[in-house]
Amino acid sequence: MQDRLPLRPTRDAPKRWSYTRLQQRLAPYVFVSPFFILFAVFGLFPLLFSLFLAFHIWSPLDGLGNWRFVGFENFALALEPSDQFWSTLRNTVWIGLLSGVPQHLVALPLAYLIHTGLKRWQRGVSTLLFLPYITNAVAISIVFGVLYSERLGLLNYLRGMVGLDPLRWLGDPDLVPTSVAAVIFWRYVGWNVVLYLSGLQAISEDVYEAATVDGATGWQKFRHITLPLLRPMMFYAFTLTIIGNMQIFEEPFMLVGESGGAGAAGLTSAMHIFNTAFRDLDMGYAAAMSWLLFLAIFVLSLLNNFLLGRGDGGAR
């Protein structure tokens, strides 16, 4: 390399080259530094502070420094069987299942049908199905609130047309989780279709052709080719659903109000933590509960990883 002819006049070469080399060496560090600075201020420090708070009793009104160390008391309190944290966790998981399971049960076959039967329309269909995903949760909850109206809503009108009694969609504690879950289902089913569609596109046609030559039926192909090869995408989609559904906040908050509606059946853990922190100003207790919820998400993700993930998932 050093034998090469210099590319520029040699007169000012030494100075220029050293400057160039210096900024070349430094550039990547400068380029990645904004993230690390921001993360230190708005991520790492708050994270550690939240952990610290979880072991203390403190209200922001007390001012910094006036916290009282209580050890694991906040956690113990939340884990007591009678504490509201459990019932909110139950609500969260229940709403999460009611919305999450149908999401995938519908999205996967729908994506398969679109992929095999409507290839030419795939982009247009994807765009339409994707629309609910980008919409505003607060706005759409208001729209669904009108549809759910007991006396004047469209849903009870439709029930009336086929001779059924009106339901109290948002007033009956037994129905509230379903009503909330339906909105979440509506918002995310298209997103999952799009995910599965891209997973299906990654599967080579050759595999299907080989199976056709061997005389496989459509169902056999779906069962023995599509499903196994789609497993990484299913793992990814399930992971997103679990993480998202365990933190559900806006839809129930808007549909049944911040206290969770009739029987607090719509009070999710995220809402409960929010209320505890910002309404009751019991920051330490709320922080402890948020870490417990984090733990629950972590355990569910592990379970998902155990069922669907592969050891080689992250290897390169």
Next chain:
Amino acid sequence: MTALPTPPARRPRLWRRLPLWALVGLACLLSVVPFYLMVVWASLPSDQVFTFPPRAWFGGELLDNLRALNVELDGQVLRSFWNSLYISLMATATTLFFCSLAGYAFAMYDFRGRRWMFSFVLLTMLIPPLIMDIPSFLVMNNALGWIGTPRALWVPGMASAFGIFLARQYIVSALPRELIEAARMDGATEFGIFRRVVLPLIRPILATLGVVTFVGSWNNFKGALIMRLNDTEIQTLPLALRRLGGGATNVDVDWGAIMMLVLITVLPLVVVFLLASRHVISGLTAGAVKD
């Protein structure tokens, strides 16, 4: 090679594909109906949003409802819209800049610590946002005094791990290293290369990241709630929505105005998404399937 017999053209007859069409059509319809209803309701006289039987066709009261909405929001409709737009644009512009810059560095430079720095960036994606709510309120409230300001919403998100990951993946696969070398030979500065060579070439992923960031920021309700953007002067559209239409459905309020606000909140999202839907869908899912 013996020529394989060409398979007979197997185009299933229309009637056999009808159930498929019906099913997919129904799914699309259900996706779109609430958007349709928003427009219908925003155009109805406010006492007819809630009627029995429900009305499903447009009325002529769009402008009246807009006027009524402005009154409900103390004359601050435009102001709320601007607040949302300002926060979202600031979030989007900064995210695009810092994330593509960092993504470029991770993709194209060999520097000490690159591997573990990038692993660290990915690791931060695993933190559920919920964990950050309380401590970020405290940082804003007790350390920075930013509660009630738009800054509190967009500054923390200026460089997101997801954005860096997305930009890096794209740059690794789409940008030839030779191009960078060539620009360097021509005497461009490192930042100059990024600005004049890299940025124009990664427009597709910028579109993806831009829409995702814009939509996420526009929809950020809990953040605005926590950072107390409640005054009519500084509230964002979701907070205005909550003020007017929150809680249990009550027939006595001005539903025409509320639905107009719903429409105003949702319409920009739909427009932004439709303009870049191709990039959004392909870009997002490309991040999901590896290689």
